[in-house]
Amino acid sequence: MKKIITKCVALMMCTMFLLLIPCSVxxxxxxxxxxxxxxxxxxxxxxxxxxxxxxxxxxDLGLDVDMLTPQSISVYGNLIYVCDTSxxxxxxxxxxxxxxxxxVEVREGFNGxxxxxxxxxxxxxxxxxxxxxxxxxxxxxxxLMEFTMPDDPSIDEKTAFNPSKIAVDTAERVYCVxxxxxxxxxxxxxxxxxxxxxxxxxxxxxxxxxxxxxxxSQEQREKMVNFVPTQYxxxxxxxxxxxxxxxxxxxxxxxxxxxxxxxxxxxxxxxDILVRNGSYPIYGDLYMGTGGKKTGPSQFKDMTTLDxxxxxxxxxxxxxxxxxxxxxxxxxxxxxVGNMDGYFNSAISIDHMGKDLFVLDERDxxxxxxxxxxxxxxIYSAVDQFDLGEYDASEKSWRQVMELNGNYDxxxxxxxxxxxxxxxxxxxxxxxxxxxxxxxxxxAFKQYRKQWVEEHIVLIVIIVLALFLIPMxxxxxxxxxxxxxxxxxxxx
Amino acid sequence: MASKxxxxxxxxxxxKDSLKFAFYCVTHPIDGYWDLTHEKRGTMxxxxxxxxxxxxxxIFSLRYTSFIFVDINWEETNILLYIGTILFPLALWVVGNWxxxxxxxxxxxxxxxxxxxxxxxxxxxxxxxxLMIFSNVVTVDEAGFYTTVGTLTLAYCAIxxxxxxxxxxxxxxxxxxxxxxxxLFAVLVEVFILLLFFSMISQGVAYFVSLVKEMLxxx
Numbered sequence: 001m002k003k004i005i006t007k008c009v010a011l012m013m014c015t016m017f018l019l020l021i022p023c024s025v026x027x028x029x030x031x032x033x034x035x036x037x038x039x040x041x042x043x044x045x046x047x048x049x050x051x052x053x054x055x056x057x058x059x060d061l062g063l064d065v066d067m068l069t070p071q072s073i074s075v076y077g078n079l080i081y082v083c084d085t086s087x088x089x090x091x092x093x094x095x096x097x098x099x100x101x102x103x104v105e106v107r108e109g110f111n112g113x114x115x116x117x118x119x120x121x122x123x124x125x126x127x128x129x130x131x132x133x134x135x136x137x138x139x140x141x142x143x144l145m146e147f148t149m150p151d152d153p154s155i156d157e158k159t160a161f162n163p164s165k166i167a168v169d170t171a172e173r174v175y176c177v178x179x180x181x182x183x184x185x186x187x188x189x190x191x192x193x194x195x196x197x198x199x200x201x202x203x204x205x206x207x208x209x210x211x212x213x214x215x216x217s218q219e220q221r222e223k224m225v226n227f228v229p230t231q232y233x234x235x236x237x238x239x240x241x242x243x244x245x246x247x248x249x250x251x252x253x254x255x256x257x258x259x260x261x262x263x264x265x266x267x268x269x270x271x272d273i274l275v276r277n278g279s280y281p282i283y284g285d286l287y288m289g290t291g292g293k294k295t296g297p298s299q300f301k302d303m304t305t306l307d308x309x310x311x312x313x314x315x316x317x318x319x320x321x322x323x324x325x326x327x328x329x330x331x332x333x334x335x336x337v338g339n340m341d342g343y344f345n346s347a348i349s350i351d352h353m354g355k356d357l358f359v360l361d362e363r364d365x366x367x368x369x370x371x372x373x374x375x376x377x378x379i380y381s382a383v384d385q386f387d388l389g390e391y392d393a394s395e396k397s398w399r400q401v402m403e404l405n406g407n408y409d410x411x412x413x414x415x416x417x418x419x420x421x422x423x424x425x426x427x428x429x430x431x432x433x434x435x436x437x438x439x440x441x442x443x444a445f446k447q448y449r450k451q452w453v454e455e456h457i458v459l460i461v462i463i464v465l466a467l468f469l470i471p472m473x474x475x476x477x478x479x480x481x482x483x484x485x486x487x488x489x490x491x492x
Numbered sequence: 493m494a495s496k497x498x499x500x501x502x503x504x505x506x507x508k509d510s511l512k513f514a515f516y517c518v519t520h521p522i523d524g525y526w527d528l529t530h531e532k533r534g535t536m537x538x539x540x541x542x543x544x545x546x547x548x549x550x551i552f553s554l555r556y557t558s559f560i561f562v563d564i565n566w567e568e569t570n571i572l573l574y575i576g577t578i579l580f581p582l583a584l585w586v587v588g589n590w591x592x593x594x595x596x597x598x599x600x601x602x603x604x605x606x607x608x609x610x611x612x613x614x615x616x617x618x619x620x621x622x623l624m625i626f627s628n629v630v631t632v633d634e635a636g637f638y639t640t641v642g643t644l645t646l647a648y649c650a651i652x653x654x655x656x657x658x659x660x661x662x663x664x665x666x667x668x669x670x671x672x673x674x675x676l677f678a679v680l681v682e683v684f685i686l687l688l689f690f691s692m693i694s695q696g697v698a699y700f701v702s703l704v705k706e707m708l709x710x711x
Contacts, residue, residue, distance in 0.1 A: 040565050438560045442631035449629065 033342065034334040036408065039279050039436045041286050044407040049323070049332040049376035050357060052342040053369040054099035061103045067091065067365035072115045072165070072302075073358055075351040079104065080358060082367070083113040083126075090116060090126070095353065099369055107141060117168040125174060127163040134163050134174060134188075147174055150186050150194035167237040175235060175243060182231040184270065185243070198270030199245060200229040204259040230260060238305040242267060244274075246313060248299030255283045255297050262300050263313060263324075277439065278328035279409070284315050285333075292337060294318050302349045304357070308383050312350060312357060319344035321357070321370075325383065329410050332376075342368065355380055375404050382414055391421040409435045420444050425451065510535040514542060514611050521612075521652055525659035528611060529604050536603065539610035542617070546610075547578050549617040549624075558627040561638055581679070585609065588678030593661050593671060600660035608660045612652035619645040 032045040058066040068086035075081075080093040080101065090107040111131030118124050122139035134147040149161040162179040163186075169175070172190035175198075184200030213221060236244045243266045250260035262283045265274035280286055284298025298315035300322075305311040309326035315335075323331035336343045345363040352358065355377075357370040372380065382397035395418035402411040416431035417440060425448035432441035453460065513533045517524030528534035551574055554564050586609060590602045600608070619641065627638055657675075658668035 040568075433559055436559055436563055438632050442560065442633065446631050449631075 033336070034332055036330055036332060037280065037286055038407060038409055041280060043287075046332060046408065047375045047405050048334060048373050049379060050321075050334060050370040051373050053356070053371040054101075055341050056093075056101045056367045056369065058365055061091075061093065061101065063091065063103065063106070069362045070348075070360055070365055071113075071362060072349045073351050073360040073367065074116045074118070075353045075358060076118045078353075080351075080353075080367070081116045081118075082360065083116055084365075085112055085114060085129075088112065093367075098371060101367065101369075114164045115166050117166050117174075119168045119172045120170050121172065123168075123172065125166055125168050127166045127176065129162045129164050129179075132161045132163075134166055134176060145192055147176070147188045147192050150188075152194060152197075154183070155181065165232075165234045167235050167243060169237060169241055175237070177232045177235055177245075179231075182229050184229065185232065185235060185245070185266075199232075199243070199264070199266040199272075200270075201247075201261070201264070203229055204254075233300065234302045236303050236305060236311075238309070238311075239307055242273070244303055244305055244311060246300035246303050248301060248316065250297070252288050252297050255281075256288075262297075263303065263311075274328070275326060276328040278324070278330060279436070280330070282313075282324055282328055284313065284320070284322050285318065292318075294337065298322065301347070304350050304352045306352055306355060308380065308387060310380075310383065312352070314347050314350040314359065316347055319347050321347075321350070321359070325410070329413070331379065331410060342370075344368070375401065378404070379410075386414070386418060386421075389421075391418040394418045395422070413437050413440065416440055416444070420447075423447070507535060507537050509533070510538045511541065514538055514614050517611055517656075518614050518652065521655040522659065525608055525611070525656040528608055528656070529600065529660055534607050534611060536607060539607040542610045542614050543578075543582070545617040546613050547575055549620040550574055550578055553620050553624045556628075557624050558630070560630075560632055560635065561627050582609065584679045584682050585675065588682055589657060589671075589675040592674050592678050593657075593663075596667075596671065598661035598663070598671075600657070604660050605657070608656040609653055612656045613649055615645050615652070616649050 031043070032048070034046045034048045034050075036044050036046045038044050065087055067082065067084045070082050070091075071085045072083040073080060074083075078095050080095065082091040082093065084091050088108065088110045090110065090113055092104040092107065093101045094104045096102045110126060110128055112129040113126050114129040115127040116124065123144065124137040124139065124141065125134055126137070127134050132148070136144045136146065138144055147163075149155070159180050163176045164179055165177040167175045173195075174188040174190075176186040176188070178186055182200070183197040185198050187195050187198050189195045230247050230249045232245045232247050233249070234246050238244060244263065245266060246263050248262070250262060254260035255262060258281055261272070261274075261281075263274060264272040267273050274282070276282060284300065288295070288297050294317055296317065298313075298320065299317040300313040301316040303311055303313045310331055311324055313322045313324070315322060318335075319337040320333055320335040322333050325331050334342070335347070337345065339345070344359065344361045346361060347359055348362040349360040350357060355372050359368045359370065360366075361368065378397055378401045382394050382401060385391075385394035385397060395415055398411050398414035398418060401408060402415065405411065412431045412435040416428045416435075416437065419425075419428035419431065420440065420443060425444045428444040429441055429448060432438075432444060510533055513524065513528075517528065551571055554562055554569075554574065586602065586606045589609075590598075590600070590605045592598075593600060593605075623638055623641060630638065654668065654672050657663070657672065658665065661668070661671070663671065
């Protein structure tokens with residue numbers, strides 16, 4: 001008997017011990033070019049959504065002088081404008097094939113052109129950083145007017161005006177990011193007058209910092225970090241006129257504590273309307289550890305928004321592109337630092353032509369053209385079909401995506417959302433539950449529950465009545481029995 | 493033979509009565525916990541049953557509560573740790589409370605402290621069972637009820653434990669609350685001692701390991 005007990009105990013100890021040993025799987029053994037994060041923040045390999053069609057250098061274009069630290073690439077129609085900053089010129093290219101760019105012309109004589117924007121009327125706006133102005137030219141490159149230092153008492157007179165990034169809306173109002181000005185975006189009316197700052201980040205500081213500052217001396221206070229809004233790095237105006245802004249300034253701590261946003265979407269009033277329904281906040285890489293001489297958070301230097309509201313953020317730090325959809329889910333991540341095609345040394349600017357992406361590398365002076373793969377096309381068609389209300393087709397496309405990438409959370413959620421719109425609530429719930437989408441699950445479940453109650457209303461009423469009536473009936477019967485038992489007429 | 497069977501039936505009846513009595517204690521704590529030891533209406537078997545039910549519900553609800561409320565990454569979950577979250581604090585509390593109250597005229601013995609604490613945990617498995625079922629028929633918008641009821645249950649269990657201790661040890665309210673707080677400190681002391689113990693053990697083991705290694709080098 002005792003032996004058996006000892007054996008049992010030994011066996012239990014063994015199983016317990018085995019349970020305690022964590023199973024280790026080497027997930028990074030051979031990681032792919034593209035990746036994504038699953039619901040738990042685990043790194044998952046992914047098929048490529050984009051592939052490199054071509055890397056175009058100055059030599060390929062036949063430029064006599066190589067591009068030197070170009071800062072921005074802007075796509076308008078079939079033309080691509082590159083601000084060749086250190087050479088003080090604008091290089092205009094035309095896309096002649098899927099992977100081919102042809103030099104159209106080179107415009108010289110700018111003083112540090114940092115960004116270019118073209119209005120709907122065809123007027124060209126160029127931010128000259130060292131020229132301390134934004135110039136407005138007509139479509140034939142004739143000088144029209146310039147925008148200079150905003151006339152605002154809150155700006156120190158000694159500050160130089162260094163406009164770096166601009167966007168122009170349909171009424172030719174100019175929105176500008178300038179260095180050393182952190183009150184948000186500078187907004188000019190179309191006549192050149194300064195109309196105010198919009199979209200400054202809310203200032204966050206914790207109580208202890210504030211208290212510490214209260215007791216600090218004048219000299220100490222000067223050395224401390226000021227509680228000021230973070231400065232934006234870049235802006236992008238989408239087709240609806242909303243301005244996406246990104247910044248690479250916040251620290252790792254701020255980003256992880258979610259006290260700082262690296263991407264915001266501003267409406268006309270300057271308030272943030274970016275949807276953040278994803279499993280994790282929008283700040284690029286979840287893991288900021290050191291690797292390959294790179295450390296810290298992703299540094300978004302530029303972004304672009306496709307017509308289906310999927311936006312791509314360009315991480316200068318690790319040379320990666322992060323695609324997010326309109327709900328804030330991570331669509332894909334790809335890229336890296338290196339010299340191979342599809343890798344960057346210092347990716348600085350991004351723009352899109354249709355679904356294709358153009359990325360400018362300032363150190364290489366090269367343009368990388370990304371075109372969608374079959375997998376990427378499927379995702380885009382699924383998104384577009386959903387937006388058009390073709391839920392049946394969207395579901396089919398998402399199922400094809402899922403066949404190519406079974407680890408893709410968005411495919412499951414996409415199928416679920418399509419099913420939800422097709423009123424297949426029960427199935428939709430299953431897909432949402434698989435990927436832990438509580439909000440969408442609740443939406444589906446609410447409808448399912450309503451349906452279920454309506455279908456089973458008779459049963460429910462019967463059960464409720466039974467619950468009341470049976471005990472009452474039993475009580476009544478007992479009472480009658482008691483009455484009969486104790487009735488006088490039977491007492492003989 | 494007959495006497496054996498009747499004895500078993502008697503035992504079973506006793507078990508049934510004390511299980512019923514556990515429910516009475518939940519609604520009438522002061523009267524109930526007094527009778528638990530003084531009238532010998534509580535049994536160890538029922539205490540163990542309640543503890544088992546509590547541990548069981550703790551794990552069961554992980555799996556069957558809607559993912560809206562309890563989202564578990566099963567790949568990184570150690571069930572033993574979840575069992576530990578109940579058994580370990582319970583053991584610390586029982587030992588800590590008993591060790592202190594024996595010094596201060598507490599009438600409860602170690603077993604009785606354990607029994608009363610287990611009896612006082614009864615609301616947890618019951619409410620968890622209903623919450624578990626309930627969680628599967630609500631949406632995110634209605635989540636408030638789940639969390640509120642869950643918190644209130646824990647609070648009620650805590651109150652029951654405190655009241656139970658007062659009755660077991662025959663303390664008045666003031667002394668009872670004072671010794672509840674002291675017991676919590678005792679728990680901290682126990683944790684400290686355990687940490688000390690384990691670090692000592694590991695140091696000791698490391699010493700002998702390095703000793704053997706050194707010898708092997710020299711040989």
